Amino acid sequence: MSDYREMWEELGLDLQAHDGLLEVLPPLYQETILSQENRPEGMGYFDFVFSEIHGLRVKELVEHRAQGGVVVGTFCTYVPEELVIAAGGICVGLCAGAQVAEEAAEQYLPRNLCSLIKSSLGFKLAKVCPYIESCDLLVGETTCDGKKKYYEILGEFQPVHVMELPQRKDEVDRALWRSEVRRLARRLEELTGKRIESEPLREAIKVVNEKRRALLRLAELRKSDPPVISGRDALLINQIAFYDDPKRLAEKVNALCDELVERREKGIFIGGSHRPRVLLSGCPMAIPNWKLPAIIENSGALVAMDEMCTGIRYFRHLVSEEATDLDGMLDAIADRYLRIDCAVFTPNRERLEHIKELVRDYSIDAVVYYALQFCDPYTVEAFRVRQELEKDGIPFLYLETDYSAEDVGQLTTRVQALIEMLETKSGSS
Amino acid sequence: MKVAGLDIGSRTIALVEMDDGTVSFSEVVDTTFDPLEQCRRLLKDRDFDLLVATGYGRHLAQANFAHQVITEIKAFALGCHHIFPECRTILDIGGQDTKAISVSPDGRVVDFQMNDRCAAGTGKFLEVMASALGLSLQEMGEVAMGAEGEVKISSMCTVFAESEVTGLIARGTPRPLIARGLHEAICDRAASLLKRVGVARELVFAGGVARNPCMRHLLEERLGMPLLIPENPQIVGALGAALSARDSD
Ligand code: SF4
Numbered sequence A: 001m002s003d004y005r006e007m008w009e010e011l012g013l014d015l016q017a018h019d020g021l022l023e024v025l026p027p028l029y030q031e032t033i034l035s036q037e038n039r040p041e042g043m044g045y046f047d048f049v050f051s052e053i054h055g056l057r058v059k060e061l062v063e064h065r066a067q068g069g070v071v072v073g074t075f076c077t078y079v080p081e082e083l084v085i086a087a088g089g090i091c092v093g094l095c096a097g098a099q100v101a102e103e104a105a106e107q108y109l110p111r112n113l114c115s116l117i118k119s120s121l122g123f124k125l126a127k128v129c130p131y132i133e134s135c136d137l138l139v140g141e142t143t144c145d146g147k148k149k150y151y152e153i154l155g156e157f158q159p160v161h162v163m164e165l166p167q168r169k170d171e172v173d174r175a176l177w178r179s180e181v182r183r184l185a186r187r188l189e190e191l192t193g194k195r196i197e198s199e200p201l202r203e204a205i206k207v208v209n210e211k212r213r214a215l216l217r218l219a220e221l222r223k224s225d226p227p228v229i230s231g232r233d234a235l236l237i238n239q240i241a242f243y244d245d246p247k248r249l250a251e252k253v254n255a256l257c258d259e260l261v262e263r264r265e266k267g268i269f270i271g272g273s274h275r276p277r278v279l280l281s282g283c284p285m286a287i288p289n290w291k292l293p294a295i296i297e298n299s300g301a302l303v304a305m306d307e308m309c310t311g312i313r314y315f316r317h318l319v320s321e322e323a324t325d326l327d328g329m330l331d332a333i334a335d336r337y338l339r340i341d342c343a344v345f346t347p348n349r350e351r352l353e354h355i356k357e358l359v360r361d362y363s364i365d366a367v368v369y370y371a372l373q374f375c376d377p378y379t380v381e382a383f384r385v386r387q388e389l390e391k392d393g394i395p396f397l398y399l400e401t402d403y404s405a406e407d408v409g410q411l412t413t414r415v416q417a418l419i420e421m422l423e424t425k426s427g428s429s
Numbered sequence B: 001m002k003v004a005g006l007d008i009g010s011r012t013i014a015l016v017e018m019d020d021g022t023v024s025f026s027e028v029v030d031t032t033f034d035p036l037e038q039c040r041r042l043l044k045d046r047d048f049d050l051l052v053a054t055g056y057g058r059h060l061a062q063a064n065f066a067h068q069v070i071t072e073i074k075a076f077a078l079g080c081h082h083i084f085p086e087c088r089t090i091l092d093i094g095g096q097d098t099k100a101i102s103v104s105p106d107g108r109v110v111d112f113q114m115n116d117r118c119a120a121g122t123g124k125f126l127e128v129m130a131s132a133l134g135l136s137l138q139e140m141g142e143v144a145m146g147a148e149g150e151v152k153i154s155s156m157c158t159v160f161a162e163s164e165v166t167g168l169i170a171r172g173t174p175r176p177l178i179a180r181g182l183h184e185a186i187c188d189r190a191a192s193l194l195k196r197v198g199v200a201r202e203l204v205f206a207g208g209v210a211r212n213p214c215m216r217h218l219l220e221e222r223l224g225m226p227l228l229i230p231e232n233p234q235i236v237g238a239l240g241a242a243l244s245a246r247d248s249d
């Protein structure tokens, strides 16, 4: 990737620190992703995109900006990508999934804050993320307290627009959110100097819906038992969906799905053990956070579905394509995003129902709850999820962790004990 | 048929050998900084049809000589159930972690809980506190047992609790009261872990800390039931692994 050095330098990256980061990725990728047996060929595209994570895609962003386009960075699935696209921009998810410059970040942030937020600032301070450095605007949102207050600090480095996300789903909340969607549209118009028109917005809605439909199709294929794709590969695709070109991504996901259908018909399944089937539920897992899925799958189970923002929560709902005018489209967008069932909402009954639905639809044997340490919304909501699943007799394993690797042994023991428990339950010993 | 179970824990390594279903040999050694070498010494000149490893070092063993591995959770369930067939709940306070396990009448794991990653409430915690009090582990257990009253230790974090203890000593608080308070704190922790899996009789108390009489006494009082304690609590995991080897054939 040496020919990108100039580009990285122009983006203001700290080349030495950046080299260090790029050095750890390939071995980790080899160990966690590439070493899996019998992967479908269609994964080749995603392997390529990952290998070019700070290369080709960043180059596309740079070229897009050179032609007058804007790049907008987001940290949460509540920020409507459609608006950015309709404004002629590119939207990239900036969630950070590795521990970077933690000490530097702790000069700004308290120690007891979730890894996602801390490492997000770490990436910024260490100047190792070409994506955030390519952004003309960052869009935050008032989800959890940690992020909300973090955006104030982030605003000292780069322009940040914060959307006010309500925490309930009543009519007043909907009215607020609809107006917040419009406020973001205006901010984007100021940024580009152009109005967001209804035709490009209609097109943008279609493009993003197509991406979601493709990901939904893949999700549907994960019901297959024996499985046609591993949880790790599915997670990787979801993670890439946050920053890749949406049209191209949809195309590649669909091509992969075609292959998976064909393989299933021929009786070709992925390597390794296929049982038990686990539902991962909880906080998002940003690239390259594959720690828990790797532990689960290396222990012989399958992550059959992820109830996370880097899973089905990201693409489950479509924006209605019925609206004819701009106002109607903006409302349809707002309404779609308000349906997301993040734990920052109260009450959040939808999430409990959805988890139970996934357990049924994906023939789930156990739910593994993934909570980032210090994440109040998800650690607290775990209680209700457990309670709900216990009623149905679904085994539930709660794991609280962060981005460090020091607890891998302990996590492995718990996951393996869960698997042993399920195996004896189903008769074999 | 000759089988063996090897439990590679953070402090000790235990080997249990079974010949046609009965225990024929057992030995416990310290883990040291070279667990693999310790295992090799334990296994030297011994031959088994099947060797099952458990404990935090089980994967190391599998990479080198063990035929199969099981987690310490399953191993404890099998081992405790073998010694006490009426066992339904297990509390294991080991060097690095604390586990509560609920088992079915036939010895299967039904549910389990483990402490979080830190050493709060484990054997390690007691060790650190004993040295802060200038006592050996055994002495600390004894003075705690004899204490008339206790002071409340509010912190369960090993680092914070240590400074709390130092502060109490500086204020002239008698050591027996502090020692008692520390035992109470661990007892609270263990009881809440147990409640999460449900406490059903009989309750077996295993792991190194089970040899501490004060802890036993406090737990029995707190839970309102007698505890069953294996004669040699340190080999329960290895016994479970050996049983798993015996049964997998
Ligand atoms: S978990 Fe909640 S706050 Fe985090 S990205 Fe998802 S929706 Fe946003």
Ligand code: SF4
Binding pocket: A114, A115, A116, A117, A143, A144, A145, A146, A147, A283, A284, A372, A374, A375, A376, A377, A378
């Ligand atoms: S993981 Fe939890 S604490 Fe962290 S940013 Fe997301 S909602 Fe906030």
